[in-house]
Amino acid sequence: MAFRNKRYIVWFWLLSLALTWVGTSPFRESAHVILDHSFVSDRLLHGFDLSILLGLIARPEFGSTPEVASPAASVAFLFFLATALFLPGVFAGYASTYRLPRDDFFRACGRNLWRFIRLMIVSGIVMIPVTVILFMISGVVGKKAAESTNELLPFTLQVIALIVIFLIMSVLRIWFDLAEADVVLNDQRAVRKSIAAGFRHTFRSLGRLLAGYVVATIVAAIVLVLGLWCWLRLVPAEGVWRAFLLSQLILMLLLIPRFWQRGVAVSYWQQYMLVPLVPVKPIDPTAPAVIVPQPVAVVSTPEPDVPAPPSATTE
Numbered sequence: 641m642a643f644r645n646k647r648y649i650v651w652f653w654l655l656s657l658a659l660t661w662v663g664t665s666p667f668r669e670s671a672h673v674i675l676d677h678s679f680v681s682d683r684l685l686h687g688f689d690l691s692i693l694l695g696l697i698a699r700p701e702f703g704s705t706p707e708v709a710s711p712a713a714s715v716a717f718l719f720f721l722a723t724a725l726f727l728p729g730v731f732a733g734y735a736s737t738y739r740l741p742r743d744d745f746f747r748a749c750g751r752n753l754w755r756f757i758r759l760m761i762v763s764g765i766v767m768i769p770v771t772v773i774l775f776m777i778s779g780v781v782g783k784k785a786a787e788s789t790n791e792l793l794p795f796t797l798q799v800i801a802l803i804v805i806f807l808i809m810s811v812l813r814i815w816f817d818l819a820e821a822d823v824v825l826n827d828q829r830a831v832r833k834s835i836a837a838g839f840r841h842t843f844r845s846l847g848r849l850l851a852g853y854v855v856a857t858i859v860a861a862i863v864l865v866l867g868l869w870c871w872l873r874l875v876p877a878e879g880v881w882r883a884f885l886l887s888q889l890i891l892m893l894l895l896i897p898r899f900w901q902r903g904v905a906v907s908y909w910q911q912y913m914l915v916p917l918v919p920v921k922p923i924d925p926t927a928p929a930v931i932v933p934q935p936v937a938v939v940s941t942p943e944p945d946v947p948a949p950p951s952a953t954t955e
Contacts, residue, residue, distance in 0.1 A: 641734045641903035642896060648730050649899055653892045655722055663715030670702045686878045724760055728752035730899070731824040734906040748824060755823045758831045763816040770812065774805045807850070810857070814849045815842045817905040822913055825906070841913055852904040860897040863890065 819838035
């Protein structure tokens with residue numbers, strides 16, 4: 641599904657690139673004012689010197705940190721809204737057996753915008769406290785493990801805790817991804833019903849769904865590691881455009897597992913959550929067959945047209 645609708649991946653990459661360009665523009669302009677007239681910029685052009693960057697940010701003419709950072713936060717919020725706006729069209733395109741027309745795509749986006757915002761609010765209410773509690777438990781366990789004489793125990797428990805947190809958060813992701821698919825594809829106005837259906841099906845087929853999501857995440861990790869390796873090997877310190885192109889290629893490839901996971905949710909919905917329009921009753925093989933007689937059409941044969949005998953005349 642993801643590769644059949646790869647145009648969605650390209651469009652989301654262009655959207656993130658455009659918003660990032662807007663969000664980093666204040667930092668870019670402030671850096672240009674100082675670095676364009678300073679020989680110190682050579683230490684950032686032919687390498688990366690953290691002390692130079694921190695000194696640049698600390699200069700008065702650079703501007704205050706909130707002024708530079710606030711556009712980036714606003715852009716992150718805009719990307720959140722854009723995701724809520726365009727994802728319904730992506731779900732509709734995935735479930736379609738043909739190339740979804742542009743009108744149908746934007747119709748699905750507009751019809752489900754408020755539903756998706758409600759879903760994201762509910763998912764935030766669920767995921768944020770769960771994440772905080774899990775990391776608090778992990779911190780407490782790590783402190784207790786540090787008191788042990790076993791030097792490997794704190795590291796081992798930390799790795800196990802991260803794996804458990806990842807699996808729990810993946811289960812929550814699956815839950816709300818199924819709810820999103822049900823809202824769009826079932827045209828469900830009552831978001832709570834889709835949330836309940838997603839919860840039931842998540843734990844009904846947890847192994848299958850979790851395996852698909854974990855495999856996609858492993859692919860994303862492999863892409864990230866290979867991308868960073870290529871960056872270190874193939875991109876020189878002064879290769880600005882080469883670094884830009886490679887970084888954008890990595891980001892585009894990292895979008896594929898994300899859309900792959902959406903495809904897993906849509907595929908599962910089509911197999912197990914699709915509500916038929918007409919309820920189908922199972923056939924009992926032990927029940928006797930009922931033969932319904934079919935009416936037989938009677939074809940009437942028209943009577944022959946026999947001419948009347950001539951009447952007798954008297955002379």
